[in-house]
Amino acid sequence: MSSIQDIKQRFGIIGSATELDRAISKAMRVAPTDISVMVSGESGTGKEVIPKIIHQMSARKHGPYIAVNCGAIPEGTIDSELFGHEKGSFTGATSNRKGYFEVADGGTIFLDEVGELPLATQVRLLRVLETGEFIKVGSSKAEKTDVRIVAATNVNMEEAIHKNQFREDLFYRLNTVQVDLPPLRDRKDDIHLIFRKFAMDFAEKYHMPSVRLDEDAVKLISTYHWPGNIRQLRNITEQLSVVEESRMINAITLKNYLPTHNTKTLPVLYNNGKDTEKDFTEREILYKVLFDMKKDVNDLKKLTQKIMNGEVNFNEKNTDLINKIYEYDDIQTNQTVLIPSNPESNTEPRTIQAQEIEAQESLSLQDKEIEMIKNALEKHRGKRKGAAKELGISERTLYRKIKQYDL
Secondary structure, three states: OOOHHHHHHHHOOOOOOHHHHHHHHHHHHHOOOOOOEEEEOOOOOOOOHHHHHHHHOOOOOOOOEEEEEHHHOOOOOHHHHHHEEOOOOOOOOOOOEEOHHHHOOOOEEEEEOHHHOOHHHHHHHHHHHHHOEEEOEOOOOEEEOOOEEEEEEOOOHHHHHHOOOOOHHHHHHHOOEEEEOOOHHHOHHHHHHHHHHHHHHHHHHHOOOOOEEOHHHHHHHHHOOOOOHHHHHHHHHHHHHHHOOOOEEOHHHHHOOOOOOOOOOOOOOOOOOOOOOOOOOHHHHHHHHHHHHHHHHHHHHHHHHHHHOOOOOOOHHHHHHHHHHOOOOOOOOOOEEEEOOOOOOOOOOEEEEOOOOHHHOOOOHHHHHHHHHHHHHHHOOOOHHHHHHHHOOOHHHHHHHHHHHOO
8 A cells, every 4th residue: 555655746745744644644544445525624725636546546546537616617507517417408408418427437526615516406416425326407317326426625514504505414424534634824844845846846837947935035934824825825936936037035025925914803793602603694683682672671661660669769859760761752641650759658659641661562573584574575576585685594494484474
């Protein structure tokens, strides 16, 4: 069996970080099996190398290898691209077409950015994983395929599942084994080595001497955050090779090519560490305001009841305060509140005119939800997709709510 170093030389992998070696070792171990693998890591970390290692070290290495960027395929055609279509199944389908899963039969298919798949396509993909069967667009016949799936994503899948953007059952089916690739900022000792490799490649490509970094510039690239990871380092190396006349790059010159990493803090909602993954939408903030209003009304009712029962010492100075509480221009009422001038005295309690608190007004969240759904549907003329987008919920959730409330 090949060693980790042999794999690095074969696939052009540079670096000796422990996390990188662990990812390569895990890929080598799962390669001889047909286990589905999920490759996770930030954008630009080189996730596409792991599926190639798995394919080349598996029994399927003589079969086809197809890499598909799920985020680059339009939602309306992705089913046709993955599973194929029959002639006449939709406008423009002038002939039968094989999908990627049919072409990759006996080999490996790499689904990059799998987190961008539409929910309807996720259901089809789950069927392929469980039974090895798929149905072409416009066909009623199930076809078999023998393909190994390796998926990759830079999306937080747990958060996507929580927001109903990705099916939980599909995630666990794809994530039988997870391979994590570290970001470039966690591989500080490898950054200069990777830079030198890119510099030599571009020197050969453009027929010019290779650029080099002085000591201060080496320290600068080693401490830079690299939000774009290896892809960003490669682009900056190419810019330096082409634009700069001097082949020795100092820190001052290098700074001009490194974007300032914006770390300014913005105000956020703070929840004392509870439900940190909760997505505070405008609708949820509105609910919170309604709950606060209800609490204020209940507190005011309790205070009024205590005053009426003589539990609170009320004197002449507080009369104006109570009048202000109940003073509204648009509502007048004849209800009176009895205010004893002194709870300990036997004198008759005074009466002041008070406005009736509309505490009985319905603050039911269900009523508010129904009202918001009706308004959204009216605004978008009954189109559920636009209404769901405005409400901040999925179209499936909106459909369920419509059936639940019989709208």
